Amino acid sequence: MPEPNSPIPTSTVEYEYVLPEPVIPQPRERYWLHALLLLATCFTTLVVGARMEFNFLNNLPPFAVGDEYLPFFPLAWALHEPSRLLLGVPFSATLLTILLAHEMGHYIYCRFYGVRATLPFFIPAPTLIGTLGAVIRIKAPIRSRAALFDIGIAGPIAGFVVAVITLVVAMGLSKPLAPGIGPSNLYLGFPAIFYVVRDLLHTVSPGQSVAALPLAKIYLHPTAIAAWVGMFATALNLLPSSQLDGGHIVYALNPRAHKVISWITVIVLLYLGRVYRGWSVWAALLLVMNVFTYRQRQAPDYPTLPGNRWILAALALLMLALTFTISPFRIDF
8 A cells, every 4th residue: 555645657659649640542443444455456356257157158268368458357348348347257256256265264363353454355356256365454462372373273274165165166166178269378276175166066967068178178167266365375375384374384383494494385386487477577576574573472482272173274285285286387478
């Protein structure tokens, strides 16, 4: 008990005022830009698809350079009679569906793991297929190797499945190449999946008109060409290098092996460039990507990747084998 007139004991409590973490508002999605690019890509793919369908119906060479200002992009021909654009609906709708499936595979898994990402941006272009594809932008770090793996592989699986279904249906719409048809200025190289689907159709339906023909003797329906584009895009994305989907998969499996495998991929593509020059271009692009991103960590090293993902990795390797072709196409002018 304190003595009289002695100071009353007190306790001193120190308070520290902590500022709340700033709330950073997420930028609004630019829906107008996504819609504008989608509409533009619809138009450019309708232009090339209309000419493909017109040639298919009239037994003209599938790909022939006419008097277009840009090769294989018949803008003046399509706009001369705008109703012709309706002919391009099968090709355009099929191709955009395959590209959308691929990008939405990535997007849905980004949402699943809480990784902020944009909706797909379609890229219109006056090219042979009317587009340069589609992309999404990931705007937040990926927090685990499992998330990186799942986000990376979801796109190729979704696009591949839709492309295979399309190819099965489109092969039934294709027809034997008419005798006496003029030469084409472009010839497609077929990946293994085309032979698998043709042989499957021959087994299931031996009477199918194109099932027993060599692929070079089949006049592919425009939707089959859209499926070919989907397969080609799948193969490109699954290349195990840098920031491609295949590179994400390899990094998730083994971060230390990612750099080595990325450079091996560049060397292999340079070698294949002796057969198809386009692979040399891709090798150059991947070389630049490897140089500028080789120190970038795509995901934390720990926790490690669950063992069940290796089965999906084997599936990714199988998809690459089925969709890759050493010489995708040859152009003769």
